[in-house]
Amino acid sequence: MNLYSLSVFIFMSFFIISCNTDSGEDKNSIVITEARVREVPGGSDITAGYMKIENKTPFDDKLLNVKCGLSQNVQIHETYIDEEDIAGMRMIKSIDIPSGEIFELKPSGYHLMIMGIEKGFNEKEKIKCELDFSKYGKVMVEANITGF
Amino acid sequence: MKKSSILSIAFIALIGCLVVALIYGTKLLKENESFNGELINREAPVFSLTDHNGFTFDFGKHKGEKIFLMNFGYTSCPDVCPTTLATLRNVLVNLGEKSSEVEVLFITVDPERDDVEKLGKYIPYFHEGITGLTGTSDEIESVTGAYRIFYFKEEEKSDTEYLMSHSPSVYLIDKEGNLLLKYPQNKIDPELIAKDIRKLI
Numbered sequence: 001m002n003l004y005s006l007s008v009f010i011f012m013s014f015f016i017i018s019c020n021t022d023s024g025e026d027k028n029s030i031v032i033t034e035a036r037v038r039e040v041p042g043g044s045d046i047t048a049g050y051m052k053i054e055n056k057t058p059f060d061d062k063l064l065n066v067k068c069g070l071s072q073n074v075q076i077h078e079t080y081i082d083e084e085d086i087a088g089m090r091m092i093k094s095i096d097i098p099s100g101e102i103f104e105l106k107p108s109g110y111h112l113m114i115m116g117i118e119k120g121f122n123e124k125e126k127i128k129c130e131l132d133f134s135k136y137g138k139v140m141v142e143a144n145i146t147g148f
Numbered sequence: 149m150k151k152s153s154i155l156s157i158a159f160i161a162l163i164g165c166l167v168v169a170l171i172y173g174t175k176l177l178k179e180n181e182s183f184n185g186e187l188i189n190r191e192a193p194v195f196s197l198t199d200h201n202g203f204t205f206d207f208g209k210h211k212g213e214k215i216f217l218m219n220f221g222y223t224s225c226p227d228v229c230p231t232t233l234a235t236l237r238n239v240l241v242n243l244g245e246k247s248s249e250v251e252v253l254f255i256t257v258d259p260e261r262d263d264v265e266k267l268g269k270y271i272p273y274f275h276e277g278i279t280g281l282t283g284t285s286d287e288i289e290s291v292t293g294a295y296r297i298f299y300f301k302e303e304e305k306s307d308t309e310y311l312m313s314h315s316p317s318v319y320l321i322d323k324e325g326n327l328l329l330k331y332p333q334n335k336i337d338p339e340l341i342a343k344d345i346r347k348l349i
């Protein structure tokens with residue numbers, strides 16, 4: 001084996017190792033973690049969903065739409081509290097997620113407002129949600145249904 | 149060692165102990181006087197509303213019986229209101245047996261949608277020590293006015309689909325019937341509130 005073949009061999013070995021350790025859904029993708037939806041209190045048919053969205057792709061992207069199982073409509077909302085101690089919510093058309101950044105949907109901040117929830121929701125452990133990004137396309141996620 | 153030297157040392161040690169006790173005592177006293185909530189301290193206005201079981205709740209009759217924690221919100225709010233209710237439930241859990249001396253009042257700012265039936269299903273989900281209160285629009289306006297609570301309806305999509313904006317704070321009324329403390333959103337923490345209540349029980 002000459003020096004050239006050896007270099008190619010070593011390079012290929014590293015390439016294979018790196019592919020194995022950081023392959024598939026993680027690299028160059030949009031990664032969703034800590035996805036959870038709160039169970040629905042009695043008498044209500046709405047709840048909130050939270051998660052972390054990490055944009056590992058090389059391009060800036062935008063979350064445009066969300067759909068979740070056992071519900072009729074999902075909107076992206078922001079809770080704001082102003083200087084005069086007023087809390088309100090406003091609907092957000094899309095969320096910009098620049099390349100390499102993590103955006104967190106969390107209580108009293110940006111969240112998913114899940115409406116028209118159907119019967120049997122609280123009996124499930126997880127609910128499937130589909131997130132639609134402007135460039136990356138659709139990402140499916142299973143969100144845990146949690147108590148308060 | 150002379151007897152007088154021993155006496156001097158004993159005297160100095162005694163003075164030292166007194167100083168330490170004084171410093172420590174003052175610190176304890178200060179801790180007892182200060183609260184985690186913001187001090188308001190004015191007489192709590194009385195009102196009469198309907199509770200989540202359909203009974204009249206005359207606050208004038210209950211004032212002074214217990215410590216009251218009061219919050220204004222609405223049930224079609226998915227984020228802030230249930231988070232606050234869950235926190236107030238955690239205050240009651242944190243207080244254990246002493247929670248019998250505390251009652252949480254959740255007053256709706258959305259009486260059009262939050263009727264007795266809706267509150268009757270929603271409130272017990274959180275804790276049996278929470279009372280949901282509703283009334284006519286005029287009654288709600290009167291109580292929110294008295295407590296200086298702001299609320300308004302956001303842009304309406306339909307008669308049944310709209311968002312409300314409102315003061316998210318929690319208020320504490322002590323056993324003397326004083327509106328004593330206010331917890332703004334960043335201080336609505338079960339441990340901070342429970343700590344204040346323990347000082348007042």
